[in-house]
Amino acid sequence: MSVYSFYIFDRHTECIYSKRFTQQPSPPRTTSSTLRNGTTVPPSLRQANKDSDDAKLVFGTVFSLRRMCRQLGGVDDQFLSYRTAEYKLHYLETPTQLRLVLLTSPQVGNMRTVLHQIWATLFVEYVVKSPLAPTEHTGGKGVGNELFEGGLERFMEAVFRPQQQQQQ
Template sequence: MPVYSFYIFDRHKCIYSKHWLPPPPERPVPPSSATQPPAPSSRASHPPAPSDATSAANDAKLIFGAVFSLRNMARKLGGEDDAFISYRTGAYKLHYYETPANLRFVMLTDTASLSMRNVMHQIYINLWVEYVVKNPLAPVEHKGGAGVRNELFELGLDQFIRGLM
């Protein structure tokens, strides 16, 4: 059961993200035919490719927006007692867990995986609370784009997820 990535969101933004699987390989560019002359300013006509950091930030924003919208829709259609837990596409399954402190844990896994709600609860109790909340040097609020920078949390999370794969 592969785990693709894991995100932690606070009220407004992504404060932590981790990716385990490498990005898919680039598609080979087909060779150009001999009848077409090369464009003299082809580099200037294409926008620069986004960096990995920009792409990861955009992915986090898209995931936050999708989770926010689906959670609100589930509450409006099913009432306050209904909760958004997961959704599945053809390529991945998104799992959602909201903590009592209003942190939102999101995990992207393989489509065949079972519910990861208990796994994310264990991450919250055994890793987040132990290494981040109980750390007196860790900031309570992550203002100005500062995310979680806790080596023990990152190592524990990596070992825990690799133990699941």
Template sequence: MAGSVYSFYIFDRHTECIYTKRFNSAQPLRPHAAVTSLTKSSLPPTARKALSESDDAKLIFGTIFSLRRMVRQLGGEDDQFLSYRTNEYKLHYYETPTQLKFIMLTDTRVGSMRTVLHQIWATLYVEFVVKSPMAPAEHPGGVGVANEMFEGGLEGFIGSIFPPQPA
């Protein structure tokens, strides 16, 4: 498959971001620029990264929430939001029956990732997170998915779909 993956997010049914993964590809654009360079420069590097990832997650969830609502208002309850595309990236969305939200940002050449997001949920998340006796059933306050098997499986799965491009 041509293209590349920029980032991946999982939100729980309480709107908390429980997992974020940025992939090592040249992302041409971050989904937002809400934090000014002046503010960023006054923070230590670890705080800048945490602030940036938190802001990204909030912005992405807000975008998804608004687009889902708009799609249902315009098309009815049976219509679903699946993805949107800008000149710089494409956002793919999948919601599970338990209201987990899987979101992936890719480059614009990538086709629908709905099946891929479903596979990540069914084969990786369910197997390594839901069935793990160490994983919490709920993620209060955004306590995330901290599971090496899930992380390794996700990286391998994404790497098999989007092999590294030669420089």
């Protein structure tokens, strides 16, 4: 069981943090690709565009599923997660409309408490309470806090390492 990626979206639907924990194998490309108008795109920019597109697709999926759950079940029903054959998406929305999304392997159980712990112990402590962090992350400016990133890495290792050892 493993974690694939993690996203945080603010109340303005901007992706303010994204992190990939496992890399999907892709054919190595070291050359720039050429667009139809003749301009070249370096590999680093291609990866940045792909990450941005992935975040938009994830948010669009979550937004649509949340809306469908509320229309079918009423305002009290909440969207928590969904599973496919390839991955499971876990979702948590905070009272301040911060949205946390975690993509894991399909065998992983409910991660709502894990997402709540990430928000309460890591995000609030290292980002919200930091005097250097902006209150609004406008213009694609995301969370750039080394303490948050390091804490998230250690937290994910602690959560998923015991599960991987039990499988072996």
